[in-house]
Amino acid sequence: MSDLKERYLKAQQEERKKQLEKHSKTIKDFITLCSEIGLKLTSENFSYIETIGIVAKYPNLLFHLKPELKKVDEELIECKSLEKHFEKKNFNSGMLYSDKFIAMAHPYFRRSLSEYANFAPRFIDLFWKFKDDKVKTYIALDANRVRINVDDSAYSELDTWYGGSFKKQIEKISDGVVKIRPPGQLDETDISFFFNEAYSLDIKWNEKSGIKTFQAEEFKTDKVTINIGAIEYYPVRYIHAEYDIKNKHFRHFDGAIHFYEKDEYFQRRDSDLNFNEKIGTHLKARTYKLFKMNKNVSIDTWITYTSHFCTGNPLVFEYFEGKYPDHIQNLLNKIVNKASG
Template sequence: MSEIKERYFKAQQEEKKKQLENHSKTIKDFISLCSEIGLKLTNENFSYIQTIGIVAKYPNLLFHLKPELEKVDEELIECKSLEKHFEKKIFNSGMLYSDKFIAMAHPYFRRSLSEFANFAPRFIDLFWKFKDDKVKTYIALDANRVRVNVDDSAYLELDTWYGASFKEQIEKIPNGVVKIRPPAQLDETDISFFFNDAYSFDIKWTEKNEIKTFQAEEFKTEKVTINIRGTEYYPVRYLHAEYDIKNKHFRHFDGAIHFYEKTEYFQRRDSDLNFNEKIGTHLKAKTYKLFKMNENVSVETWITYTSHFCTGNPLVFEYFEGKYPDHIQEILNKIGKKASG
């Protein structure tokens, strides 16, 4: 096995070297482009990433190249304004094409929140194709990196995760908290394979002045962490939406990542979304907002994007459908029979 790994990593390094050599002129031209706006990039700022292509990395690079891009809410940019500066291509979701480079959706949309992974299907694919004149959309972009090989190459991964349906009327959902956990008989390996490392899915509904508010946090097991500038965090996907009872649509819907430090994570994960109301000092995680939809968001859109933001998590499907996806239920039945036999 060690020999196989060694050969694999050697082949990866050779491929990286070859790709950088093949794109040497493209890299040189991009360095010149950056020099014109006062940025000093060298070959060290470039890398080849199999899932992306030739990537240039520099602090706030995208906004140096496109200073006219305007952040309207924390790190979010209105999608309609992006159409003035970039072109979308249906086959390459998450990419925004210009003549000299390609901007990209934020790396927290990628699998495992990794800047080296492909985008986690199918949230970005759906978001890139979303069109509804009644809804204003906003998204976070990769500020520090752009792709410099402006061609039609794309790294495709198939995905079989589908969104759930939801037949309840939003206004009739009881206010309060819900906490969903994987079945108790599953071990760590089962949860990793079949529940995408989900620890719990926490939901809270509240209501005030004809507005019904939805909040949800998706906790992963403690093995899922991310290092940000030397500090280890536990990433938790967070969703928030406001439903207008009178007009029967969501007036606001957004998604973010909450980053909990170790003590905060273990304090919070076995409680619920009323946690701060139960303790004297409020626990407030670091937050990075990733997308937003405003004005007239349909219930169907809210369900679809909630399902795919938490991609591969059967607990989300269970909340909306009242059951697990069929293929997960079949696996659970087999595990149950094996345990009882």
């Protein structure tokens, strides 16, 4: 296996070298483009990433190239404004095309929040194709990187995802918290493979002045971490939405990543969304907002994007449908039958 791994890594290095040489003129032209706006880039600023293409990396590069882009809420940009500067292509979700480079959705939309991975299906694919004049949409972009090979190449992969239709009347949902965890019969390997490292799904509903507020945090196992600077964090997807009971639609819906440090993570994951009220002192995670929808957001839209934002997590399906997907239930039946036999 070590020889096989060594050959694989060597092949990857050779492919990177080949692609960088193939696009040497493109890289040179982009260096010239950047020099014209006062940026000094060298060959060290460029890399080939199999899942993306030829990538230029420089602090706040996108906003140096497009200073007219305006952030309206933390790191979010109104999607409508992006249409003035970029073109979307149906086959390559998450990419925004211009003449000289391609802007990209934020790397936290990628698998395991890794800047080297492909986008986690299918949230970005759905968000890219979303059209509803009654809804204002916002997105976080990759500020420090752009793709410079402006062509039709795209990396694709197959995946399984779960969604569900929410049939209950939201105004009839009782206020309170919900916590869902994978079945206790599953071992670490099963949870990793079938539950995408899900540890728990925490949900809270609260009604005030005709507005029903939804919050959810998706905790992964302690195997899933991300380094920001010199600090190791445990990333937790967070969803917040506000449902207008009178008008029967969501007036607001956003998604973010909460970053907990180690002690905070272990304090919080076995509690619920009333944790701060219980302990008296507030635990406030570092937050990075990734998308937002405002105005008239339908229940179906909210369910679909919530499901796909928590990609590959059957706990979301269980909450909305009241059962596991068939292949998860079949797995559990086999485990129970084996234990009883």
